[in-house]
Amino acid sequence: MKSDDSSVGNLEEEARKRKERLEQMKRRLNNENNDSTSEDNKLVLPKPIFRSYNPTDEKLKENSLPKPKPESVEKQIEDQLTVANNPQVLDEVDLTSLAPRKVDWDLKRNLQQKLDKLEKRTQRAIAELIRERLRESSVVDLATATQDLEATQNNVDFDED
Structure with missing residues (x-):
């Protein structure tokens, strides 16, 4: 009978130790959560940048980007026109390379x-x-x-x- 009492005592002692460890873990988690929430309060949120939206609030208008101006495509068009007006003539055309294999x-x-x-x-x-x-x-x-x-x-x- 004494051996049964000692094993029950050991089980109760192990259960008590397990409860203590769980409580310590809970306290650590609570401390970490409190630290992270306080850090979240300290963090500064990034300012929004508005590309296509035109805000009505004056404070937000400061964050909006200026409207982009269209690029000049005149030079590109001129280059394309000069290429089109001066067609390149191929001197030699190898007809065997153009002919299909067999039908x-x-x-x-x-x-x-x-x-x-x-x-x-x-x-x-x-x-x-x-x-x-x-x-x-x-x-x-x-x-x-x-x-x-x-x-x-x-x-x-x-x-x-």
Whole structure:
């Protein structure tokens, strides 16, 4: 029983210490807040500067900026007119640099990826046809089977032209 009483005493003592620390923290925060509010009262607010607003109060009119005067653009206009009146003539014009590439260069560029995919599929299909012919004819000689396929392919290419 004594051990229970001593542990309860320790818990009460720890709780009391915790309360004291909390009270100290509250006092510190209150002191800091009081210091900051007193500093805020001491700070001088910046004076407003009015660019486009025309205040009616005389004290505020002192803070307004004078109205800006428009800049003279006459010199800039004269420069532009002199440039426009004296056109520069190019002596040499390279017509090859002006001519477009080929008419369908952009179409080829856009289709190139699709054509690459189709080429891979075509190669796979050709390989599959070779395998099927080998199975059907049970020809052991791979060279003759590939020559037969190339010959049929050449005939098909020749017919397309």
